[in-house]
Amino acid sequence: MARQYREKWYLHGLEAPTIPVRFRPVSTRLVDHWAGVGGAVSTADSASQPLVGRFDEIVEAYRSVPSGRLVVLGEPGSGKTSLTLHFALGWLERGAPGEPVPVIFPLASWDPSTTSLRDWMCTRLVREYARLKAPAEHGKNLAEALVDAGQVLPVLDGFDELAGGMHRLALRALSATSTPLVLTSRPSAYVAAVEEVNVLTTAAVVELGNLTPGDVRDYLTRVRPSDLRRASGWQSVLEELRSRPESRASTNLATTLRTPLMVATAGAAYSRTDSDLAELLNTGRFATPGALEEHILSKFARVAYQRQPADRGRHRRWTLERAEYWLGYLASHLDQLGTRDLAWWHVGATMSLLSRSFVIGVLAALNFAVVAAAGSVIADTASTSLGLSTLLVRGLMTGLLYGLAAGLLFGLAYRFGSGWWATRRSGVPARAPGKTRRARATKRARAIGVFSFVLAVTAGPLDALTLATLSRLSSSNDPGIADSPTRHLRAARIRAAFYMVAWVLVIGPAVVWLERALDGGAHGLEVGLVPGLEAAFGAGVGFGLSRTAWGQWVALARIWLPLTGQLPWTVISFLEDARRRGVLRQVGPVYRFRHVHYQDYLARMHRARS
Known part of the structure; x- marks a missing residue:
């Protein structure tokens, strides 16, 4: 320990x-x-x-x-x-x-x-x-x-x-x-x-309590600068603070350096950079304590990303400029949501609902198009003697048609669900007491049970039995409050996979049964096997993207936001690295900026850049 x-x-x-x-x-x-x-x-x-x-x-x-x-x-x-x-x-x-x-x-x-x-x-x-x-x-x-x-x-x-x-x-x-x-x-x-x-x-x-001017002088005079010539610079600044405490420059500096956060950041920043210490007393540049505080906070990331993480493992080397830009996006994201909790399942939630629906619809369309095109080529190869170019054209047209239909379907499903299903089917930490969580699980099981009965009448008893069994398992599959973002994300991924497999097992046999019914039983089971696999895989992935928080995380935080430069491709690795450097801290299943003042500063800077 x-x-x-x-x-x-x-x-x-x-x-x-x-x-x-x-x-x-x-x-x-x-x-x-x-x-x-x-x-x-x-x-x-x-x-x-x-x-x-x-x-x-x-x-x-x-x-x-x-x-x-x-x-x-x-x-x-x-x-x-x-x-x-x-x-x-x-x-x-x-x-x-x-x-x-x-x-x-x-x-x-x-x-x-x-x-x-x-x-x-x-x-x-x-x-x-x-x-x-x-x-x-x-x-x-x-x-x-x-x-x-x-x-x-x-x-x-x-x-x-x-x-x-x-x-x-x-x-x-x-x-x-x-x-x-x-x-x-x-x-x-x-x-x-x-x-x-x-x-x-x-x-x-x-x-x-707040630090006194004497505390500040005692600490800063003992900070060992990387350049020993900077020690005399601190001496001159602190002498101004001591000899002229009523001056505007001294008042600004003393008001700013009241908390350990500001004193430690100032001491570390000016001991590791070439900035002129005399600028701290420049009332023309920093007319108020707030302006001076913002200036010191601007150096916080530089100090953090110069320091190596404590565990000394293998880490990505993020450049200061990119890291600060990504942190700024996250701070602005929290500012728009009106919260201090950086929850992985809310990343991307500040995009407009139409934009999110479009992204999820496009990804569902691409997935279904590829699956349908591959299935068409495989089925036609086995049943016809057409040339390769013809097979590929037919496969492409089939994939385009089915992809557009699937993209529209799942995009609308997300649009009118408005994320409600996603946050409740993913293992997001419930804030209500356990009795409320159990009640929600019971309601889910009953709803799926009713759907199972309808399915039994329309598609067959096998699907009904499958879905009823999965609904029973899902009622006891609530991971509750996880104690870290990575564990919580892992639990949500397992939960999303659970429901995606459920839809594969339901949709696949249903399509096979429907194809055989339309065929009149003239052929064997193979008549519906390829369409069944296409529909099962496409529907499972589409459901995962549009109806689980993990799917939304993949679509927005792992694909769209990195593609547009708002976040890195390995978001969790970046957040964990920021936590190890002391920029973020872990609070149960969410992250928080270690200092709210720094979060507010980053949000302001990101809005100005935007």
């Missing part, structure tokens, strides 16, 4: 020196009484003991909380994720043998309405560390044994990132336990949950 945390530390660009972020107590209305936290009863109003310190003192502060339950609040860019890594590493490096091991759990994938905290942690441990699935005593696996024995210290990161409506349930579930833990959150989400429920029982609460 220590090795893993060190790699993440490097990934986040948190090499020494560390930024001197401070934590302090919060309002008493957010904290349990100190007697409830486990401290001695005081005659004074004892909401909490004063927990004040810096990042490097967080372990000592946590140990001073008798209950071992600590909540850390902080605004975006204030350093919450950095603090969890600092805590985990500090605990492991200074802890005694036999103490619990801190494990950072991203809370976004927890559904407190269906799963207890203990069961969810055990599931996460088994998924992340396969060896913990090995059996232990009393019928438990190793993960369950470790959690039940108190050998895992949960560091629950991102309370604010729980699904909508889950904060209240999660706070109640956490209050119902006495498990030692560290919980991080943005203040707004935690305050709202406390006002609805109550404070987290027996927990102390601290918040991360």
Whole structure:
């Protein structure tokens, strides 16, 4: 675990020196009484003991909380994720043998309405560390044994990132336990949950404060530049900040460098580029703190893509210009959707519905045209003695005719479905409680059951039996909330393949039966075999493109958007690389930009370029 945390530390660009972020107590209305936290009863109003310190003192502060339950609040860019890594590493490096091991759990994938905290942690441990699935005593696996024995210290990161409506349930579930833990959150989400429920029982609460000018000077003077001559440049800038704090240039710079994000980006950017540090004090160029902040954020990608990923594996080398353009497209895409969640199944959703229908219709037409043309050539070769050129012309005309019909059919199917079916047949993480998911699955099974009865009357009992069996399997084939985008995409691909095969098994025999019925039984089974295979394969792929989220992902994110230059051809590889570099972070089955300010900057720049 220590090795893993060190790699993440490097990934986040948190090499020494560390930024001197401070934590302090919060309002008493957010904290349990100190007697409830486990401290001695005081005659004074004892909401909490004063927990004040810096990042490097967080372990000592946590140990001073008798209950071992600590909540850390902080605004975006204030350093919450950095603090969890600092805590985990500090605990492991200074802890005694036999103490619990801190494990950072991203809370976004927890559904407190269906799963207890203990069961969810055990599931996460088994998924992340396969060896913990090995059996232990009393019928438990190793993960369950470790959690039940108190050998895992949960560091629950991102309370604010729980699904909508889950904060209240999660706070109640956490209050119902006495498990030692560290919980991080943005203040707004935690305050709202406390006002609805109550404070987290027996927990102390601290918040991360803004950096002072002294903190900024202390950090930037210790940053080791690639060119030692740049150290004197920082000295002159910081001297201006110290000697003339009321000047417009100093006010702009001090206002901008209030959060660890901005200070770390400025320190890294100006230590690795040839930019003139004096420009930070140029009020003619940067008249407001917002303009200066935007200028510093423009260097964030340059810093990230100069740094090698922590795992040092084989990675694509993305140029800075292309990477920043693609990130800008994604940021603009999220801005148009009004969300911070970069979900793979929504990539391309900002294209007009007509454009998406056209793309899916064209791909379905191409697929069906190729299949129909090949089937025509094969069938005519076996039944006629026509020349090759004639066979090819007939095959081409047949493929063109069937392709146009299929493209129109599946394009309209997507157009009037408006993506409804796609997002619900793909294993997209349901935000509703488990009972609602089961109800939806039951409705699906009933609908397909009715269709099976109609099919039994029109096409034959074999198709009906096939579809009824598949509908029964599909009702229990809900992957639920996946814990990573790649796993979720894999589950959606399997699910899409499941339904595509279902349509192959239904359409194929139906066409064979229809062809034999029209033939009057004069010939054998081979009369309908080729048309059956054509229709089955073409309909299966067409259904996958128009009626599953994975099909829409392939059509838009893997073909159309890369073809038009909006995204790279290997989208997931690019997103994973951006995550390893610290530009994106993983929140359950979706990605998010590590810093909302950087996302907003990229969206503005992309709109300006467009």
